[in-house]
Amino acid sequence: EAGVAQSPRYKIIEKRQSVAFWCNPISGHATLYWYQQILGQGPKLLIQFQNNGVVDDSQLPKDRFSAERLKGVDSTLKIQPAKLEDSAVYLCASSLYGRGEQYFGPGTRLTVT
Amino acid sequence: AQSVTQPDIHITVSEGASLELRCNYSYGATPYLFWYVQSPGQGLQLLLKYFSGDTLVQGIKGFEAEFKRSQSSFNLRKPSVHWSDAAEYFCAVGAGNNDMRFGAGTRLTVKP
Numbered sequence: 055e056a057g058v059a060q061s062p063r064y065k066i067i068e069k070r071q072s073v074a075f076w077c078n079p080i081s082g083h084a085t086l087y088w089y090q091q092i093l094g095q096g097p098k099l100l101i102q103f104q105n106n107g108v109v110d111d112s113q114l115p116k117d118r119f120s121a122e123r124l125k126g127v128d129s130t131l132k133i134q135p136a137k138l139e140d141s142a143v144y145l146c147a148s149s150l151y152g153r154g155e156q157y158f159g160p161g162t163r164l165t166v167t
Numbered sequence: 168a169q170s171v172t173q174p175d176i177h178i179t180v181s182e183g184a185s186l187e188l189r190c191n192y193s194y195g196a197t198p199y200l201f202w203y204v205q206s207p208g209q210g211l212q213l214l215l216k217y218f219s220g221d222t223l224v225q226g227i228k229g230f231e232a233e234f235k236r237s238q239s240s241f242n243l244r245k246p247s248v249h250w251s252d253a254a255e256y257f258c259a260v261g262a263g264n265n266d267m268r269f270g271a272g273t274r275l276t277v278k279p
Binding site: 087094095099145157 | 210269
């Protein structure tokens with residue numbers, strides 16, 4: 055079974071630029087999550103999708119962050135414009151509906167200079 | 168609101184020694200509890216989870232954890248640590264699939 059795929063693995067941008075991350079969950083997983091992991095901290099949930107609907111985006115900075123999951127499969131997270139404090143690893147995870155176990159991708163390490 | 172506290176930022180143990188990583192949580196109802204491990208440059212891998220039933224949970228790689236409701240704790244243990252166990256360990260609490268909260272993590276160093 056293929057795992058959660060993310061790209062790119064690394065990205066360096068200047069502040070005020072925009073960036074997008076892509077995630078392809080495990081086949082058949084209805085729930086998809088985006089987390090932000092700042093160095094030295096645990097992952098923080100940004101947004102949770104159930105199929106192509108948003109379940110929880112209470113911690114997503116909506117003035118600059120956006121995410122979509124148009125066909126209920128893969129997802130894109132965008133930051134526009136980026137700030138220095140957005141430097142972090144962005145993790146995507148997926149799970150079967152009704153199950154607590156989340157499977158994580160390798161993450162995208164973003165550096166904003 | 169739920170929260171997770173991992174009191175130890177960094178722990179060093181000798182290879183072959185026993186290990187216990189502490190986790191305390193705050194949650195209004197019966198929690199779903201998890202331990203994840205993260206190696207450098209990798210995503211998180213689930214070690215074990217507790218939903219209900221037996222409070223001693225067995226996981227992968229020889230790890231186990233015990234849910235103690237009276238102490239609001241879910242400590243991770245391993246009887247004999249291997250050098251390959253060096254990594255970052257995260258405790259998490261959630262309501263099933265929803266509203267997962269992670270602790271800040273404990274970094275484990277294994278001395279030869």
